[in-house]
Amino acid sequence: MTSSRVERHVRGRQAAGTSVEADLGWALGVVFRRYAKEAAAALDGVPGGPRGYQVLSTAVVEGPKRQLDLAAHLGVDRTVMTYLLDDLEKAGLVERQPDPTDRRARLIVATDQGKEAICDLERRLVQAEQAVLGSLDEAERRLFRMLLQRVAVKADAIDPVDNACALADEDVDITKT
Incomplete structure (x- = not known):
């Protein structure tokens, strides 16, 4: 991320009032x-x-x-x-x-x-x-595991160098969630 994008990212988080728990x-x-x-x-x-x-x-x-x-x-x-x-x-x-x-x-x-x-x-x-995972019921645990495994498989398949470049080029508005 360029320094201006980093600054927008930080300002966006501050403006949205997001805490570390949202990270x-x-x-x-x-x-x-x-x-x-x-x-x-x-x-x-x-x-x-x-x-x-x-x-x-x-x-x-x-x-x-x-x-x-x-x-x-x-x-x-x-x-x-x-x-x-x-x-x-x-x-x-x-x-x-x-x-x-x-x-x-x-x-x-x-x-x-x-x-x-x-x-x-x-x-x-x-x-x-x-x-x-005790705070989740059984259905939530299954869903959590399924989603996490999907993300992990995809993340493992992506070349980290290419992924870093792709992420740096994205202009993500973190205030929209």
């Missing part, structure tokens, strides 16, 4: 921090915490994936993924198996112990989610 970034931050705290407690004891859970869940739900593909899919640095898999493997939750189509690659496969663990972890995460 999307503030709301997302509050909800994220609360969910991160609840989820971390729910995933206590899982090697790698939330990332370890995501790896295990992906291996259970989507089946075997190549280690590098799994890292890319979850947005985890490949070196970090190696250490994470080492810890999950030591805990008996996943194992690396040779990829029959590429002898240089390894497939990440959930063990029986990992498949059993995922059920308990999902139950605990549902409780964490309910603690965070």
